[in-house]
Amino acid sequence: MRIVLPFLTVLALALPGRADTYWPGPGDIVTPHAGGLDLSSADGMAREGMPFGSSFHETMHTLVPIFGHDVSVAFPQECGEGPLVSVHIPGQINLMFQEDQLAGWMLIDDSALRTATGLHVGAPRMALADEGAVSCTETGIGTEFGAGDLFGLLSEDGTTIQGIWSGATCIFR
Template identity: 35%
Template sequence: MTLARTALTLAALLALGACDSSTEAPSPAPAPAAEPEGASTAKEPAEAAQGGLALEGEGLRAFTAQGSARALPFGMSQDMVLTAVSTLLGSDTPAVSTNSECGAGPTQFAEYPNGLQLAFQDDKFAGWFLDEAGLTTADGVGVGTSRTDLQSARVVEMIPESTLGAEFSSGDLGGMLSSDAPDARVEALYAGLTCFFR
């Protein structure tokens, strides 16, 4: 009985809505057209947001469409960082998992579809790791960057006898190359707290 009444009410509302939209055709007509445009503009910020997030040795940096920048430093609250990064990447906020075996103690991780992994401890942003091409530092270093371009952009020191392979450091930024060869490319970048088993 309640279901029938609800269906009847819904039908009446739809009928009224149909009447209203037919009498005010000029006004609603732009509204549906505006929605697809809004959807495509929503895509544009999402695509632009990929370039709106830069990797840094001290955390991340967010860039707005207007060109202003805001640091997302290590030590910032977990919720604020997840909200900002998810918005900039146009992505759902990922689930957060805990690894209790990290050398630094239990660490929480959130991984995005673009290969960016964020690390947290005590509800604070503690580190990041990236193993897919897309995001870069402000000077253009990212996964896929050639060793030549890497060394042109910044001072790089190779970490001798690293168990992780051809590992390098550049200030607060670290990473791995595909090999020791001159034509090697960056395979991963990281900064802050890591959970590598060396």
């Protein structure tokens, strides 16, 4: 018993130090960029991001405490990128996983997120000027734009950004 008591005391003293380690939670900020996702705590302190290639488990383990458990998982059958797993987090982001790794993201519909450069769904087309060289192409889904490794879709009238994505997607044109 005398051996156990000092061990438990040392263990108890070590635990408060772990309270200072980062654990994601509501209010934290997820910022999509051309190579994956960045993460900041609610106080603005930058944290380790989740680049493309991050595991499904690691990504979801990080995002669920931030966004909650309201997620939908789908397995699109015919994607040009090959077999994908799609995770939809309503009002936030769609994530694409391939072979258990984060492979892409999409901001669509009512997404509240902004890219690292400030682009967001509903932003005016003029916001693309800050992206540098932007190309626009008419496709089967409308006017698509490309700015480096960021891509997206403009509204029917071409005045606002309707969607933004990077990496693997499952878009039928």
